[in-house]
Amino acid sequence: MVDSCQTCETCKNDREQYCPSTAFTYGSLDRDGSRTYGGYSKTIVLTEKFVLSIPESLDLAAAAPLLCAGITTYSPLRRWGVRPGWKVGVVGLGGLGHMALKLAKAMGANVTLFSRSQEKDEDAKRLGADHFLISSDPEQMEAVVGQFDLIIDTVPYNHDVNPYVTALVPEGSVVLVGYFGPLEPTVNSAPLVLRSQNLAGSLIGGIKETQEMLDFCGQHGIASDIEVINAQDLHYAYERVRKGDVKYRFVIDITTL
Amino acid sequence: MVDSCQTCETCKNDREQYCPSTAFTYGSLDRDGSRTYGGYSKTIVLTEKFVLSIPESLDLAAAAPLLCAGITTYSPLRRWGVRPGWKVGVVGLGGLGHMALKLAKAMGANVTLFSRSQEKDEDAKRLGADHFLISSDPEQMEAVVGQFDLIIDTVPYNHDVNPYVTALVPEGSVVLVGYFGPLEPTVNSAPLVLRSQNLAGSLIGGIKETQEMLDFCGQHGIASDIEVINAQDLHYAYERVRKGDVKYRFVIDITTL
Known part of the structure; x- marks a missing residue:
């Protein structure tokens, strides 16, 4: 984000990402009428409040994706209060998933990667996963029913979210960060109601929380x-x-x- | 509930409703092998911890449904932290809905009833609603997009939950308490993700919270x-x-x- 109205309720609550006037880094109409081009720009002009400080301990290139994949996964991990002893699942190992693994591990969680590809096992463990599960294997999924406090689902296309809801503890949450659209097969509300669970979504984070995430990454030596x-x-x-x-x-x- | 194991994690956390061994008041196999018959019983034997105290200020008959409709709506209102200034929506005016109106109002919220029947308007307002909306009227639904902090959906059959998600503020929640089954039409994850919203469910409440609800009702003169x-x-x-x-x-x- 490079600008927002700074006067609406969401801006006042440090949630600039929901402001109806937010100018995003890429593809938005900026306040002066120009179009933003993000990383393809030669120069970027932005409101002072939107300037972030990258901790000196981080490599600048490796820190760049933190502003998207980093905050997108950090925000729900914090919002749901991940702490030592929690079991956190991460669905999918891509740009978002690999950050979710690193961040959840640094917050002290016991972390499991759900993937369709056995070949991701080694990388998942290198990146912070304690466990690895093949999500297309009904036996492996059955073995983890009722286990997870929080699951961050990073898959960027339509897929069945019901098995992840079933894998939650009572009052647990699945948070979607990758896919925006109709969920097929349809969501079954029975486990949501009978075990007071949540199916939630999460969109990046506000500027204040983004700085907090960068500082956290600096302290823990985490980058992309x-x-x-x-x-x-x-x-x-x-x-x-x-x-x-x-x-x-x-x-x-x-x-x- | 008349009994539970008292040793599992959910029992230890005062969430007996999720214990795998909970004996419900009606239709459960009790510890001695007998079947429970709830309100059709001549006598009920229950574990001491499951005895609740009905405030003396409440009429006993009118307090009876608090043990189901009362706690079912009280628990999500508390879990999501309803407070003065919040906009709370209640979908459907039946046993659950009429308790949700009374309780949300007593917590200081600004309360709106969503119904398909215009004839419920008067009763809704008598029970605590500040506003009344016809949920089948697209114009009335369009007018409240992005307004509600929390919506308690008490409808006990399948229905389209997407318009209620759309009616939430960013980070707001729709909580289903009435319907357990496949949600059709399918849930669209776009508003969930783009505005960090929740689609959740909620199941009654634990014994400790049920007593808290009864005490709250006693203080506020609320019964069914x-x-x-x-x-x-x-x-x-x-x-x-x-x-x-x-x-x-x-x-x-x-x-x-």
Whole structure:
């Protein structure tokens, strides 16, 4: 985000991401009528309040994705109060998932990655997972019914969320951060009601919380796993993103523009 | 509830309603192998911890439904922290809905009833609603988009929950207490994610919270609106319940058994 109205209720409560006038870094109409171009810009003009301080201990390139994948996963982990002893599940190991693993682990949780690919097991454990589960294996899913305090679901396309609800403890929550659209197969309200559970969503975080996340990452030495590319390799990188072949974020070196 | 294991995590956390061994008042297998018959019993034997104290200021017959409709609506109102200034919506005006109106109002909220029947307007306002909305009127629903901190949805059959999610403020919650089953039309995750909202459920409450609810009702002079019937009028009353013709709970006088 580069600007918001600063006067509405959500802005006053440090939740600029919901302000109807927020100018996002990319693709928004800015206050002066220009269009924002995010990382493709040569210069960015933003309201002072939206400037963030990157801890000196972090590599600048590896810190860049924290402003999206970092805050998107940090915010729900904090909002639901993850603490030592909690069992946290992370669904999907991509840009969001790999940050969720690192952050949940740093908050002291016992962390499990749910994935469809056995080949992600090793990386998941390197990134902080204590356990690894194949989400398409009914036996493995059956074995964890009623276990998780919180599940962060990072999958960016439609999928069945019901097995994740079933994997929650009473009063537990599944938080969707990757997919916006109709949920098919349909959500069954029975476990939600009978065990007082939540199916929730979460959108990035406000500026204050984003700074808090950066400071937390600085203290814990957490940044994103990245591949730095030159601007001219963008199309090649885009094809690799489409194939899911990136561990775990591309960062464009804009000095090569 | 008349008993639970008292040793599992949920029992230790005063959440006996999720204990796998809970004996419910009606239709459960009790510890001695007998079947529980709830209000149709001549005697009930229960674990001491499950005995509740009805405040002396409340009429006993009108207090009876508090043990179900009262705690079912009180628990989510408390769990989500309803306080003066909050906008609370209640969907449906039946046994659960009429308690939700009274309790939310007593907690200081600004309360709106959503109903399909214009004829419920007067009763809703008598029971505590500040506003009344026809939920099947797209114009009235459009006018309240983004307004509610919390919506308690008491409708006991399948219905479209998406318009209630849309009516929430960012980080607001819809809590289902009446319907257990597949939600059709399907839930759209876009508002959940883009405005960090919750679709949750809630199941009665633990014994400790049930006593707290009874004490709250005693302090605020809140009980259920009831019709007392004789045991022999049960079939007649059941037909009226099926037609939705009860304001708002039948209570059987068991001295007529």
